[in-house]
Amino acid sequence: MKLDVVFSGVGGQGVVVLSDIYCEAAMLEGFDVAKAEIHGMAQRGGSIVAFARIGNKVESPLIETGKADAVVGFEILETARALPMLKKNGTVIVNMKLIQPSCLPSGVKPKTKDQLISLLKAKALVHEVDGMGIAEKLGNMLVVNTVLLGALSALPEIPLKVESFQQAIAGRLKEKYINLNLKAFQLGRESVLKS
Numbered sequence: 001m002k003l004d005v006v007f008s009g010v011g012g013q014g015v016v017v018l019s020d021i022y023c024e025a026a027m028l029e030g031f032d033v034a035k036a037e038i039h040g041m042a043q044r045g046g047s048i049v050a051f052a053r054i055g056n057k058v059e060s061p062l063i064e065t066g067k068a069d070a071v072v073g074f075e076i077l078e079t080a081r082a083l084p085m086l087k088k089n090g091t092v093i094v095n096m097k098l099i100q101p102s103c104l105p106s107g108v109k110p111k112t113k114d115q116l117i118s119l120l121k122a123k124a125l126v127h128e129v130d131g132m133g134i135a136e137k138l139g140n141m142l143v144v145n146t147v148l149l150g151a152l153s154a155l156p157e158i159p160l161k162v163e164s165f166q167q168a169i170a171g172r173l174k175e176k177y178i179n180l181n182l183k184a185f186q187l188g189r190e191s192v193l194k195s
Contacts, residue, residue, distance in 0.1 A: 001031075002055035003157065004063045008082035009074025010099060011048055014145030017172070018072070019050035021149060024168035025160050026054040036061035047078060071124075072152050074131075074145065075099050076116045083123055092124040093151045093192070095131035095144060127151060127192050134187045143184035150188025162189070 005022065009015040016037055023033045031054040038049045051063045068086050073079025073094040086092065098113045111119075120126045129151045131144040146169065152158060153165050169185060170178050 001159065002053070002058070003159065004068045004070075005052045005152070006063060006068045006071045006082050006085045007050040007052065007074075008071060008078045009048055010078060011046060013048075013074040014142070015048045015050050015074060018145040018149050019052050021165070021168045021172050022152065023052050023054070024172060025164040026052075028164045028167055029160055031159075032056060032058045034058040034061035047081065049082060069157055070152065070155060072148055074148065076113060076120075077111075080111075080116050080119055083120065086124055090124050091155055091157065092120050092126045093148060093155075094120060094126060094128055095148060096128050097132050097144075127155075127195060129188060129191050131188070134184065134191070138180060138184055138187070140180055143181055146181040146184040147188035147191075150185035150190075151192045152188075153185070154189045154192035 007015050007019045019035060023035050026033050034053045036051045051061055053061060053063060063085060065084055066087055068090060070091045070093065071079060071082045071086050073082060073092065076094055076096065076098045079092060079094045098116070129148060131147040134147045135141045135144045149165065153160065153162060165185060166182060169181050173181055
């Protein structure tokens with residue numbers, strides 16, 4: 001058994017925290033885990049990508065282009081950028097937030113949300129998640145990453161128990177934020193199970 005997931009977003013969105021919790025949940029179930037991150041200009045709001053590989057035996061943390069089973073995108077444009085990592089018939093979970101690039105070459109128009117979603121749907125099974133809307137309903141915009149973790153946990157190819165995710169969340173976050181994040185996780189999970 002082997003499962004490769006790419007987490008993609010921009011600095012400050014909680015990409016690293018989310019990938020850590022995912023890996024912790026896998027370790028709680030006895031899986032071998034390897035993880036790597038590419039930060040680039042993340043501290044300045046630039047791209048950040050985390051690779052997480054789980055299985056019976058994992059040799060390397062890096063995922064080859066075209067081999068990821070799933071991509072979890074914290075933002076639409078970064079999700080589209082990570083699309084080449086996905087295998088044929090792979091799955092994408094995308095937060096429906098679009099952050100347009102701050103600078104583009106002269107005469108180049110940025111792609112619209114609809115254009116980018118069409119691009120994703122042409123290449124993968126896509127689960128659109130309103131992470132911002134769910135977080136807003138819960139009263140804390142910082143739980144978008146936990147919403148996405150819940151969405152990931154609902155995919156049929158993810159072999160981990162809900163309880164392992166919940167335990168990993170409780171072990172990683174400050175006590176005063178655990179219940180809020182567990183609610184966000186459950187709502188993210190339901191958003192995929194209902195679709």
